[in-house]
Amino acid sequence: MTTLFDFKNGIIDEELLQCINGLKCGKLVVFPTETVYGIGANSMDKVAVDNIFKAKGRAHDNPLIVHVSDKEMIYSLVSNINEIEEKIIDIFCPGPLTIILPKKDHIPDNVTCGLSTVGIRMPSNNIAHILIQKSGIAIAAPSANISGKPSGTNIEDIYSELQDKVDYIIDGGVCDIGLESTVIKVIDNKVKILRPGKISPQDFINNGFEVQLDEHIFESVKNNEIVESPGMKHKHYAPSTNTIMVYSKNEEKQINKIKEILKTNKRVCIIGYEEHFNIFKNVEYISMGSKYNLTQISKNIFSALRRVDKLNVDICILEGVEKEGLGIAIMNRLIRACGYNFIEI
């Protein structure tokens, strides 16, 4: 059975204690972060970590991020941090960043899926911070969703998907950012972005770092290709409904292309900009927010994608955004959601 705790109006101490005791005895606790919700367990408890993989149906080659509350906790988990990594942590943590670092031996192998590195993240969300700090537990947590589905960003989606698969769910309201953290690794003194997020390439440049995007951010991984981050190989976010993405820098071209697709399909849903709501007729229209507000779009995108399969349509059309700033992270998720089936004109 799953117990739901409502912390939207503040943390309730006795219930927090229940979650902390739960973590200490191997239970799974879903908790909010500023990016997306996580399914948490004590990272030092091998059996509890295994239960995360079972609850999600997660592939056993896809490592978990370990969540910490302060730098001391990082030092207890990693065997080495160089000057650049230290500087990145000082600038961006706590916040929506995961940094891949060499792991210490005592972290169970199933957390990192046998890799010699571990993903470290220090969430800024207050509930997440207090849970980690008060428990003193470094929490292993993937996003709160069944593997392959969009990450959980609100309690309704999470509860319907994970009830009876986890022990406790903490409701902290809708996640501020709505997209998972930026995952980075420092290679040859350069920041390599393995998964784009709210912290953008420009944010690193502005702070004096050299930065590089992994080549798989917008491209699929070929068979047997070795990747820096195992998550890149797996299917993500895609509705079961046939999905296509359309993007052009020229808005009129984008609209005309979508109209063309509408002509040859009867039952269609569009996940598009608020401004285009009145343009497309006889379709199920899900607004992901204003085209001028990428923050709003990133917050809504996963809940929008989750609605598609309930609509009983033949095709879902996604409107793309410009690959700039937060748009890089949004397009990375949209390209995966359409299974790389996209038209860029």
Ligand code: TXA
């Ligand atoms: O915002 C987030 O990062 C959320 C919240 C809950 O913190 N977590 C999250 O976890 O998105 P998950 O498991 O859904 O995605 C973690 C990604 C995966 O793509 C995984 O392959 C990668 O991080 N990753 C984890 N450890 C890694 C490592 N040691 N080396 C390379 N990639 C790693």
Ligand code: MG
């Ligand atoms: Mg995930």
